[in-house]
Amino acid sequence: MSIFICYMFFLLFSPLLIAGLDDCTTTWCSKGGPIIGFPFRNKFLQPEHCGYPGFNLYSNESNETVLELPFSVKLVSNIIDYVSQKIQLYDPDGCLPQKLLHLNLSASPFHFFENPLYDYVLFNCSATNRAMDYIIHCPAVAGYQVYAIPSYSYSYSYSDDYPLTSCTKIHEISSVPWYTFDQNDLHLKWSEPYCSHCEVQGKICSLDNNKSGTQCTSKPKIHRSGTIGAFLLVGTLVALYYVYSSSRIKKENQATIEKFLEDYRALKPTRFSYAEI
Numbered sequence: 001m002s003i004f005i006c007y008m009f010f011l012l013f014s015p016l017l018i019a020g021l022d023d024c025t026t027t028w029c030s031k032g033g034p035i036i037g038f039p040f041r042n043k044f045l046q047p048e049h050c051g052y053p054g055f056n057l058y059s060n061e062s063n064e065t066v067l068e069l070p071f072s073v074k075l076v077s078n079i080i081d082y083v084s085q086k087i088q089l090y091d092p093d094g095c096l097p098q099k100l101l102h103l104n105l106s107a108s109p110f111h112f113f114e115n116p117l118y119d120y121v122l123f124n125c126s127a128t129n130r131a132m133d134y135i136i137h138c139p140a141v142a143g144y145q146v147y148a149i150p151s152y153s154y155s156y157s158y159s160d161d162y163p164l165t166s167c168t169k170i171h172e173i174s175s176v177p178w179y180t181f182d183q184n185d186l187h188l189k190w191s192e193p194y195c196s197h198c199e200v201q202g203k204i205c206s207l208d209n210n211k212s213g214t215q216c217t218s219k220p221k222i223h224r225s226g227t228i229g230a231f232l233l234v235g236t237l238v239a240l241y242y243v244y245s246s247s248r249i250k251k252e253n254q255a256t257i258e259k260f261l262e263d264y265r266a267l268k269p270t271r272f273s274y275a276e277i
């Protein structure tokens, strides 16, 4: 009987077990947020094999979909387009230029899809009215203004073109699109792994068995939960048979006792209780 009780417990918790095993299914951080599917994974909820290296997302405490880019640049994603392999990101702190100072995409699987890309030199200037474009509005420091001057137009020989007195060169940013200092959005693209053809056909892209490339399968891999289903079915049948046969044995015992009592009564018409037998 104890085997039966154990089995009932197993049956009770098996939905949790199945949910735990079927861990690479698409997920999301919030209802309106982007779907997290291959090559991305939720790095705190899904094992490594669910995603491709470098495609780690997580839900932050306010259920935002966060992508961490090298080096420690945390941006929130609002759109992921799996067919065109693009991801749209924004800075939750509202100051993308500051994040760009630490961004190094060459150490990540992503790249800008706009062309051309430009190099900029950043200057920190005390606030006097200057006839210069390329103002960076954040982070704002009272009495100071930061300018991003394109490297192609700025060089020391042409520095007279820019009123850079009482300015200090603070940084260089290479290979970014022109819009990065005006917007809080960043549009990135990935080429590897290439899964567009799979997405277009409505199929499932995943790591292949070698975990080196990708495979395109027509159905989600359900064989694991399928195995568990068969296991549950067999288990249930075994348990039912166990209950059935044990109750039959009980009935047979009862019948024997009753027969014995009847035989005994026939011999001696005195009443017996079960306890006396």
Ligand SMILES: *[C@@H]1O[C@H](CO)[C@@H](O)[C@H](O)[C@H]1NC(C)=O
Pocket: 060, 061, 062, 063, 064, 066, 074, 075, 076, 092, 093
């Ligand atoms: C998480 O959400 C909060 C609240 O919106 C936000 O301030 C914070 O920057 C987010 N964290 C990251 C790492 O994006």
Ligand SMILES: *[C@@H]1O[C@H](CO)[C@@H](O)[C@H](O)[C@H]1NC(C)=O
Pocket: 029, 061, 062, 063
């Ligand atoms: C985040 O999502 C969880 C579950 O979906 C919900 O219970 C929680 O209230 C959400 N938190 C915020 C800050 O929206």
Ligand SMILES: *[C@@H]1O[C@H](CO)[C@@H](O)[C@H](O)[C@H]1NC(C)=O
Pocket: 104, 105, 106, 107
């Ligand atoms: C960006 O990262 C790559 C690879 O990690 C490195 O070689 C390169 O020097 C980095 N560039 C900058 C500007 O830090």
Ligand SMILES: *[C@@H]1O[C@H](CO)[C@@H](O)[C@H](O)[C@H]1NC(C)=O
Pocket: 124, 125, 139, 141, 144, 146, 170
């Ligand atoms: C610009 O210079 C001022 C004064 O040194 C400093 O407080 C401020 O943080 C600087 N801004 C940047 C973006 O480096």
Ligand SMILES: *[C@@H]1O[C@H](CO)[C@@H](O)[C@H](O)[C@H]1NC(C)=O
Pocket: 208, 209, 210, 213
């Ligand atoms: C997996 O690796 C083996 C040996 O390294 C190779 O023969 C096989 O073709 C690979 N399969 C795939 C699907 O890449």
